[in-house]
Structure formats: structure tokens, C-alpha cells
Amino acid sequence: MAIILITGATAGFGKACAEKYAAAGYNLILTGRRAERLKTLQTTLEAQHGIKILPLAFDVRDQEAVAKVLGNIPLAWQAIDILVNNAGGANGLSPIQEGDVEDWNTMIDTNIKGLLYVSRVVMPWMVARQQGHIFNIGSIAGKQVYAKGNVYCATKAAVDAISQGMRIDLLPYGIKVTGVHPGAAETEFSLVRFKGDAQKAADVYKGLTPLTAEDIADIIFYCSQLPRHVCINDLVVTPLQQANAFYYDRK
Structure with a gap:
């Protein structure tokens, strides 16, 4: 049975992907910082779909933990067919001269370095099998x-660049790399960015019908089911009322 690894699986895009692939019969490796949420998700999806789930509680920012926990999973689980590098987020929204350095470090360590730490463990397994598909979740913010x-x-632009680099370096091994760059999507994203301010988070989507986590999961699933010789390299996905990072038609 095929295996999919999803980082940041306890909420948002990651959780929606876990639900989508579980329903399709995939066995899952799910990672996240919140062990209780992982356990709840594991119990629910295993009961509903009769699949197996390997939950791994660690922070992708911790290189030692990634190497120790993910790097030492049982051999049978190392045959990963699909990796969804979803863990990431935005922290704060302010002019750069007023930026919070702690927020900067969190975003750089999660969105860039965390993605690299996880990929560095998984890619050699895919190379050895000469197959696999990596999805890197970027953002329209990485394009504009x-x-x-x-x-x-800047961190999401780095995800875009890393995806391009992966696609080149992994080309001889038959490994697909797809960058997915969502626009306005209503998840915990804005709540985290505004540090729990629910009103500010809600205002981001005022007048819009935003993307949902399930929309992105559906797109990722579709891309992963295409024939082996077909790879969708790069996708920018927005709700109908969003043209790009700047222009919205709010009703």
C-alpha cells in the first residue's frame, strides 16, 4: 500500500490532505508539534478508513529531532511515495524596519529550514527507489x-526556488516535484499571523469566498494521481475573487 508523509498534519492544509489520502486508502506518516492532536487524528482516520498511521510528534525547526525521529522510522515506512511539505506559517505583519526578529526566525526556521530538514531525510529514500512525488506548499506571497x-x-520565494532546484537535481531519478502556491485560504493561517486576534483574522477574508483547506487537498491529490510521465510543476491557486497578491473583488 502506498505511503504518504505529511508535515504539519494537525490543522489546515495538512489535516485536509491527511483526510483526503486516508479516504483513498493510503497509509500515512503524519508529523506535527501537537502530539494530542496527532493521536486524535490517527484514531479517527484509522477507524474510518482501515488504514495504518505512523504519528511523529516533533518540530520541523529542530534538525536533530527530524533526523532522530523521522530518520529512524521502521524500514517498511521508509518507502514513501508522496511527501507533502506543508508545515509553515506567517508570523506578524509589519514594515520590515519594525519587524520582530523572533517572528523572522520562526518563519525562516519553519518555512525554509524545516522543509529542507525533512526533505533531506526523505529524498535519499526516494532516490534509492527511483520514484516519488514531493509537494512543497508555497504561497502567492512567494510570487509577488x-x-x-x-x-x-521571502521565505515563500525560497520555497519556490528550492522546488525548482529539487526538480532539476532529482530529475535523473524519476522523482516529481510540484510547487503549490495558494492565495487567500481560510485556515489557522491568519489567526497565527495576528497572534490569536480573531477579528483581524476574519477581516482578511471579509467580502470573499476564500479557498478552503479541502480545495488545496483536492488539487494535491489530483496532481499525485496523474500518469507517471506527467508532472504538474507549479500551481498558483486563488479564489475566484482574487486575481493576484494585490487585487481582490470584495463584495
Whole structure:
């Protein structure tokens, strides 16, 4: 049975992907910082779909933990067919000259370094099998820089560049790499960015019908089911009322 590894699986895109692939009969390796949420998700999905789940509680920012926990999973679980590098987020929204250095470090360590740490463990397993598909979750912010987005936009631009580099370096081994760059999507994203301010988070989507986590999971699933010779390299996905990072039609 095919195996999919999803980082940041306890909420948002990651959780939706876990639910989508579980329903399709995939066995799952799910990672996240919140062990209780992982256990709850494991119990629910295993009961509903009769699959097996390997939950791994660690922070992708911790290179030692990634290497120790993920790097030492049982051999049978190392035959990963699909990796969804989903763990990431935005912290704060301010002019760069007023930026919070702790927020910067969190975004750089999670969005860039965490993705690399996980990929560095998994890619050699895929190379050895000469197959696999890696999905890197970027953002429309990685394509167009907007005011006060500065460092977050930079980290997602890095995800875009890393995806391109992976695609080149892994080409001889038959490994697909797909970058998925969502626009306005209503998950915990804005709540985290505004440090729990529910009103500010809600205002981001005011007048819009935003993307849902399930929309992105559906797209990832579709891309992963295409014939072996077909790879969708790069996708920018927005709700109908969003043209790009700047232009919205709010009703």
C-alpha cells in the first residue's frame, strides 16, 4: 500500500490532505508539534478508513529531532511515495524596519529550514527507489511581494526556488516535484499571523469566498494521481475573487 508523509498534519492544509489520502486508502506518516492532536487524528482516520498511521510528534525547526525521529522510522515506512511539505506559517505583519526578529526566525526556521530538514531525510529514500512525488506548499506571497509581508514573502520565494532546484537535481531519478502556491485560504493561517486576534483574522477574508483547506487537498491529490510521465510543476491557486497578491473583488 502506498505511503504518504505529511508535515504539519494537525490543522489546515495538512489535516485536509491527511483526510483526503486516508479516504483513498493510503497509509500515512503524519508529523506535527501537537502530539494530542496527532493521536486524535490517527484514531479517527484509522477507524474510518482501515488504514495504518505512523504519528511523529516533533518540530520541523529542530534538525536533530527530524533526523532522530523521522530518520529512524521502521524500514517498511521508509518507502514513501508522496511527501507533502506543508508545515509553515506567517508570523506578524509589519514594515520590515519594525519587524520582530523572533517572528523572522520562526518563519525562516519553519518555512525554509524545516522543509529542507525533512526533505533531506526523505529524498535519499526516494532516490534509492527511483520514484516519488514531493509537494512543497508555497504561497502567492512567494510570487509577488506585498506591503508588510517582507520576510514571509521571502521565505515563500525560497520555497519556490528550492522546488525548482529539487526538480532539476532529482530529475535523473524519476522523482516529481510540484510547487503549490495558494492565495487567500481560510485556515489557522491568519489567526497565527495576528497572534490569536480573531477579528483581524476574519477581516482578511471579509467580502470573499476564500479557498478552503479541502480545495488545496483536492488539487494535491489530483496532481499525485496523474500518469507517471506527467508532472504538474507549479500551481498558483486563488479564489475566484482574487486575481493576484494585490487585487481582490470584495463584495
